[in-house]
Amino acid sequence: MKKLLLYTTLALWAFSAGSNPISLPYILINELYFEEGEWTLELAYYEANQEFFPIVEIFLASSSGETELLVFDITGEEGLILVQNTVNLSVPLFINPEGDVITITWGVDEGGDILYQDYEMQFGDYPNAMVTKPYPGQSIALIQSKYSKDNSPTIGQYNDTTGTMGTLQGTVFDMYLQPVAEETFCFLFYPNCYFTTTNNGKFSVRVLSNIFNSNQIYHKIDPSLHEWLPSEIHYIMEPDSVVNFDIYLLDSLTVGITGPSVSDKGVFRFYPNPATRQLSINYEINLPPDSYRRNGRELTIEIKTIASLQIYTCPVSPGQGIINLPEQILPGIYVVNLRSGQKVLASGRLVINR
Structure with a gap:
C-alpha cells in the first residue's frame, strides 16, 4: 500500500469527520507478546459498525515490512482481534523483540469510498520508544492510554493493571531547594495518580512501567489542579521495581509567583534566571557595607x-556585581550560595538552559 494513498485518505477522512458527527470505528494495538521467536498481537476495536461503516481491510507493518490480515472477525461495537506472525497474513511479518515500530492501518467503507486511518506503537531500542523491550514472560500492554510492561499478560482478555506497576519515590523540593511538606501533586497523564508528600517532603506513588518524560506536574489546591513547571522528570520503570527520583519545582507554589530568581529573605538575588551558558549572571547583595568582613570572614x-x-x-x-559562568558548566540545575565563612547566609537555585 503506497504512503501517498494513505496520506490522501487520511486527509479525506479528516474532512469528512469534520462535517459528519457519526464516529468511525478505530483500532488500537492493545497488547504485544513474544514467545520462542513467535509474536502475538492483540488488537482492540471500538465503535465498530459493520452494517453502515464496515472495516474491510487491516494492514500491519513493522520496520521490516508490511502484511495484510486476510481473515478477521468484528462482532459488536467493540472487541479483540488476535493476530499471530504466521496465521492469516498475506506474508509473514517480522517484529524485532529488541525494539521496533508497529503500525496498524485499517480501511473503512464509507459508502463506496475506502477511508484509511492508522495507529502506531514504538518500543525497545527504537527511537521515540514509549516502553522498553519486554523480557521473557512479559508483554507490552495498553493501560490508561499508555503502554506499560506487564508481568501478567492477558492475551485474549481486556488489560488490567495487575503486573504493570512500579514505585516512584523521592523528595519534592521547592524553588529554594527546600522540601515541600504535606502537599498533593499528580501527573496528569495518569488518571488518579495523586501523591501527597510527608512532613519532610518525601513521596511514594505507584506508576506504570514505561519510559516517562515530562516537564509538567500538577499541584492540587482544593478543588482545582494548578500546573507547575518542574525540572525534567525522567525515569524508566519496570514492574514491581522501585525508582528513586527527586522532583525540583521551578515555580513558586504561591499562585502568581514564578521563577526561582530571588533567594530567601531578599538578602541575595541573581538574574537572569533561567540563564544560558553564554550569559553572565548579575547579583545583588543587600547587606550593610560593614558586613564585607564578618569577624574576619569574607563573603x-x-x-x-x-x-x-x-x-x-x-x-x-x-x-551589585557579575558572575561569569564557568566555561565547563553544563545545562541543569545548580545551587548558588552566599556564604560568610562556613555559614550560608542565603541560597537560591540557578537554572541553566540548553
Whole structure:
C-alpha cells in the first residue's frame, strides 16, 4: 500500500469527520507478546459498525515490512482481534523483540469510498520508544492510554493493571531547594495518580512501567489542579521495581509567583534566571557595607551542582556585581550560595538552559 494513498485518505477522512458527527470505528494495538521467536498481537476495536461503516481491510507493518490480515472477525461495537506472525497474513511479518515500530492501518467503507486511518506503537531500542523491550514472560500492554510492561499478560482478555506497576519515590523540593511538606501533586497523564508528600517532603506513588518524560506536574489546591513547571522528570520503570527520583519545582507554589530568581529573605538575588551558558549572571547583595568582613570572614558566592560538587567560588562585597559562568558548566540545575565563612547566609537555585 503506497504512503501517498494513505496520506490522501487520511486527509479525506479528516474532512469528512469534520462535517459528519457519526464516529468511525478505530483500532488500537492493545497488547504485544513474544514467545520462542513467535509474536502475538492483540488488537482492540471500538465503535465498530459493520452494517453502515464496515472495516474491510487491516494492514500491519513493522520496520521490516508490511502484511495484510486476510481473515478477521468484528462482532459488536467493540472487541479483540488476535493476530499471530504466521496465521492469516498475506506474508509473514517480522517484529524485532529488541525494539521496533508497529503500525496498524485499517480501511473503512464509507459508502463506496475506502477511508484509511492508522495507529502506531514504538518500543525497545527504537527511537521515540514509549516502553522498553519486554523480557521473557512479559508483554507490552495498553493501560490508561499508555503502554506499560506487564508481568501478567492477558492475551485474549481486556488489560488490567495487575503486573504493570512500579514505585516512584523521592523528595519534592521547592524553588529554594527546600522540601515541600504535606502537599498533593499528580501527573496528569495518569488518571488518579495523586501523591501527597510527608512532613519532610518525601513521596511514594505507584506508576506504570514505561519510559516517562515530562516537564509538567500538577499541584492540587482544593478543588482545582494548578500546573507547575518542574525540572525534567525522567525515569524508566519496570514492574514491581522501585525508582528513586527527586522532583525540583521551578515555580513558586504561591499562585502568581514564578521563577526561582530571588533567594530567601531578599538578602541575595541573581538574574537572569533561567540563564544560558553564554550569559553572565548579575547579583545583588543587600547587606550593610560593614558586613564585607564578618569577624574576619569574607563573603563569597559559590555555585554547586545538585550533588554538592562545587564548580565556582569567588569573594564578593555587598552591592551589585557579575558572575561569569564557568566555561565547563553544563545545562541543569545548580545551587548558588552566599556564604560568610562556613555559614550560608542565603541560597537560591540557578537554572541553566540548553
